[in-house]
Amino acid sequence: MVLVYIIRQKVSNMAWKLDSNIFKRYYIDTLKSISCCDLCGANVSDSYLLGYSLSQALLCQSCVNDLPYFNQSLIAGNLLRWPAVHRALPNIHFEQLFALSPYIYPFNKWLAQMKYLGRFELASLFSVLLCAQWQAMIMNQTIIPINLVLAVPLHIKKWQVRGYNQAHLIAKTFAETLSLPYDANLVLRVKNNDSQMGKTGSQRRKNLANAFALQRKLGSHIKHVLIVDDVVTTGTTVSEISKLLKQAGVETVTLVTVCLTVPNAKDNGPVIS
Ligand SMILES: [Zn+2]
Known part of the structure; x- marks a missing residue:
């Protein structure tokens, strides 16, 4: 009797496993058939970029x-070497600016969708693209090893309304993928200032004065910091954070961003690959 029970249980488990495998295969096949490229609508199979799926x-x-x-x-690997950008970003306190693309299609569309429509999956896409480009760049350039990765913080009130910080979502995956230490809480946005949109460089600096604070003392080994943002226009925000970090002993700051709003769009040509 016991033997019959055991055999029945084994057969029953096998049947469940068989069903689960069939279901898994069906699920993957269905997903493949409905997955289509966000830009052209073609079916997406396995796309790779420098080893990143x-x-x-x-x-x-x-x-x-x-x-x-x-x-x-x-x-x-440093847009500050491009004269048009260098002229447009005066009085900045960071040493390197690494951006994926000018603020043009499709990045402008994606950034707006991530920020205002909650398309979180785009944060992973941006991180993967940034990691791939960053690694391709460091193969050809000598860069100082990064001690810490940060994201541009949101004020708590903005965070409560939006529910997430898009720069944090990108930075976290970027740091994890490159095995770099990431701190989401070191820099705090203490002033809920007006939007920077439409303001000149000096107005932005005034608007952001004393907007940030460090939550704790920095370890003496932290000399080279990388800050991630989604879009950079004048660099004022990261410049203000850089000032604080340098007062705390940091020597160099690298700004990594998905898009840079290029001052004169006609100047894009030579720098787009
Ligand atoms: Zn496509």
Whole structure:
């Protein structure tokens, strides 16, 4: 009797396993059939970029290859070497500016969708693209090893309304992927200032004065910090954070951003690969 019971249980478990495998295969096949590229609508199979899988990032391989990146080799991984940017970002307190793309399609559309429509999956896409470009750049350039990664913080009231900080979502995955230490709480936004949109550089600096604070003392080994943001226009926000970090002993700050609002769009040509 016991033997019959055991055999029945085993057969029953096998049947369940069989059903579960069939269901898993059906689920994957269905997902594949409904997954289509966010830009051209083509079916997305396995898209790769320098070893990073983009199959869950909703982009087909052709569209990945066509994205309008800055040509990092022309600017040696630092957009501050490009005269148009250097002129447009006076009085900044960070040493390196690394951006994926000018603020143009499709990045401008994606950034707006992530910020205002809650498309969180785009944060992973941005992180993967940033990691791939960053690693390609450091293969050709000598850069100082990064001790800490930070994200531009939101004021608690803005965070409560939006429910998330898009820069944090990008920075966290970026740091994890590159095995760099990340601190989401070191810099606090203590002033809920007006939007920076439409303000000149000096108005932005005034608006952001004393807007940030460090939550704790920095370890003496932290000399080179990388700050992640989604879009940079004048660099004032990261510049203010950089000032604080440098007062705390940091020597260099690198700003990594998905998009840079290029001062004169006509100047884009030579720097887009
Ligand atoms: Zn596509």
